[in-house]
Amino acid sequence: MTDILHKTKENKEIAFSVAPMMDWTDRHCRMFHRLMTRRGRLYTEMLTTGAILHGDRQRLLGFDRCEHPVALQLGGSDPRDLAAAAKIGEDFGYDEINLNVGCPSDRVKDGRFGACLMAEPALVAACVAAMKKAVSVPVTVKCRIGIDDQDPETALDALANAVVAAGSDALIVHARKAWLNGLSPKENRDIPPLDYDRVYRLKASMPDVPVIINGGIGGLAEAKAHLTHVDGVMLGRAAYQEPWRLLNVDSELFGEATPFATMKDALEAMMPYIERELGLGTRLHSITRHFVGAFHGVPGARAFRRHLAEHGVKASAGPEVLRAAVALVEDRASVAVAA
Template sequence: MQINQLHRFAVAPMMDWTDRHCRVFHRLMSRRALLYTEMLTTGAIIHGDRARLLGFDASEHPLALQLGGSDPRDLATAAKIGEDFGYDEINLNVGCPSDRVKDGRFGACLMAEPALVAAGVEAMKREVKIPVTVKCRIGIDDQDPELALDALARGVIAAGADALIVHARKAWLNGLSPKENRDVPPLDYDRVYRLKAAMPDVPIIINGGIAGLAEARKHLAHVDGVMLGRAAYQEPWRLLAVDPELFGEAAPFTAMKDVFEAMIPYIERELAQGTRLHSIVRHVLGAFHGVPGARAFRRHLAENAVRPGAGANVLREAVALVEDRKPAAIAA
């Protein structure tokens, strides 16, 4: 199996966060990061408003569609729809621990049904030509991660999966809330490293609790790729260093203020189509973390972006409140 650079760095799929506006913002900071949609259920894609659910800006490539579901036929149908919309990858969610996901028989609960997951992967691979990947946990509840992760990994790879993304925590479906499942179960990066050592020809990407690119580089000594979640969203300035530090290429922009200026045309197009400014700029509040004026930037957006008719000038005014300095972590 060919291991390429596509999965070397990715921004994780995150419900309510990685929508199309967020992804356009992230793309302005890295040409190379692989971006993911929020998880979309097969039922929503097959029966819902596809243009609204699946539409994206051409600048977002490379872009993966994450699916939630367990019925192989529905997964195949939804994957084909995603391919026809122009997505670059289909990813199956076998890691989300929310109650809604568990009740629908998809997400992390599928760690207990590796044969069903493999059947879904096989069905999608028959239907599409683009890569099909799986995102999972190391196990759930009382499962032994040594056995559970191996069973899932070997099953989906035999079914044709092109890569495996592993959140290096268990998910406790009984006893912990979805929020607690992001922090409480201990991280076990070594378990993911052992999986890679056991499957050297399979692209293995690690996810979970990774705070920045310094940590990412350490993981890349053991696995093929790193997926950053909350750190990428809450402190998006970190993405400015992805291309130079992980790919040896120049960043699209070196300063956050330039990123926002480049984003203005997109915002103006969206506003003209009826999008509210708040829906776009709610994703940028962490952009100047640690820079004098960051609090004033956030306050200005919070108070003014929600107003009817708020325009791109609100963002420009907010950016003007920030000093021309890099965040402390970058400067260091």
């Protein structure tokens, strides 16, 4: 534990993060996660350069200052567009700009961004160099270990060497291949085998480059094990589907006080934010949809989910709906569960 805390202090900004997840990690989700960990780094869902350059920037990029540290993840492959979008993100106040070179969906492949860029390390390097020139905040890259028939031993090194030479401040590696031909995006999250050792070898070959590992990590016990090999750990579905795991991040990984002892406390702390958002026209369900796994596996969890499903979707739904749902969970079960 001492070695883990020492490593965490040296890399305190990257030791733990919640993965960017499309349609999941919106600003409401990030606010919820921030209440449970003051130290974990949060990421936006991937936003394309086209959306940022031509869309409603306030709607897409606006966030609460309480979310810091928070990173903007971009999708794109045109260096000039990425530089412009990165600058806009920096001006909005994001602490980091991350380039997605790992998403395997058909939409990103057709748009020439995401995991298909693993095949074009020189282009990715040009994108990173352009973004670095445009902003002063860190620029990072999130990738897979390879795609399709690529050999991960050569493909990951080729991409890593190229982007680090271009100035990338850190590498976030999902320890799976992405099969763009033959597997759906959902299948790509589970079927390709995990190869954590490949990420460890990358870190060993680049001791001065921060390397963060991602993919299939189920909780903080696993995170601690990974932190003996790499600089940071990124949780995705485990953090979203079972958010109670985040209650212990600050104490377990940073040796600091836990913001809230129970999930009920964290949800009560969300109430002022919810009331403010409802006053601005946000529907309750847009926020509470991120709470479905809050009491996963404890008495009353099913009743909690059912109440939100039945009453939270109504146009008139207010904070009282959430409070009534929380009241259905047994008090003894709301204590933070060891991760």
